[in-house]
Amino acid sequence: MKHPHLAPGVLLSAAALLSAFAPAPALAESTYLRGHQDVTFREYSSLPPETQVNNPPSCGLDYTYFDLTRITAVRDLEHEDCFTVLKVVNPDRPAQPEYVLAVDRGGHGLDLAREAYTKLGGDDSGLLTAQWEPVDDSFGAHIWRKPRPSDDEPGNTRP
16 A cells, blocks of 8 residues: 555555554553452551651652551552552452552552451451452542642642
8 A cells, every 4th residue: 555655666554554543542551550360458557657657658648648548559550650549349249349549669469458458358368359440539539638739739749
């Protein structure tokens, strides 16, 4: 097939022609913001008050901003994906989702707050099969204990 903007005699395959006019891909989200695998838990609620203030998770805001029963670490979380709300379900009980806020990097897929992990059916074995995906921020409004800082607030490190 001849392309109208190429020199005469230059041919393009159908695949090359289609890809030349394909829409640009959307901005990629972290590959770990969706998944289906075993997840683990962390005892965020038992963090001492001084740790909650002086040792913030990787997203930069200290733990006092969050309901510690509804947060998670995400394996290989990218900074631009901080504060993404995730819907997490136990495939055996899909009608009972938990909504958690991604605030830290780490875990085995996800490292859920123990309370969210338990509500999904997890036990002390430390592994629960779950699936998760990003959802609209409105599902996580109840997770914020303090107002979310604005983008122009001095010292703000959130994306």
